[in-house]
Amino acid sequence: MESGERRSVINGRGGAHLRATARDRGRRPLRADDLMTSPPRPRDVHRFVRGLLSLLLGLFVGSSVAFVGSPDPTGVFTLVAGLALTVASAAGIYVGIGRL
Incomplete structure (x- = not known):
């Protein structure tokens, strides 16, 4: 100051x-x-909703595939694979929603 x-x-x-x-x-x-503060712009709200939707769908898809595909569904591998698949599928869904 x-x-x-x-x-x-x-x-x-x-x-x-x-x-x-x-x-x-x-x-x-x-x-x-x-x-x-000024109200959020519609474009910012659209990005937030698109990101939240893709994260939720990616979490569901990633954890489901990791649970079904792992030999021990209660192990650490399921968590790590679920996180990796969640990130990959959430990114793909986010880009895919943007192309609609």
């Missing part, structure tokens, strides 16, 4: 006040409206 700029000030009642810098807010106290 530069000299003369203050971010927090203790008021007389013992509570903390947030004050914006002179450059940021024009020497007025920071209000709750200033802390609001």
Whole structure:
């Protein structure tokens, strides 16, 4: 912070006040409206939903194939193979959904 700029000030009642810098807010106290972020763009929401869907489907496919294909379904190999197949199938599903 530069000299003369203050971010927090203790008021007389013992509570903390947030004050914006002179450059940021024009020497007025920071209000709750200033802390609001802009709503997410539809493209960002689409990417998030596509990623979540591909991860869930990849987890189901990867763990199912690893459970059925391993000689000992309760062993560590099943977990490692399930994770590897989950990552591979989730990446493939994510790319495939993007091409639809």
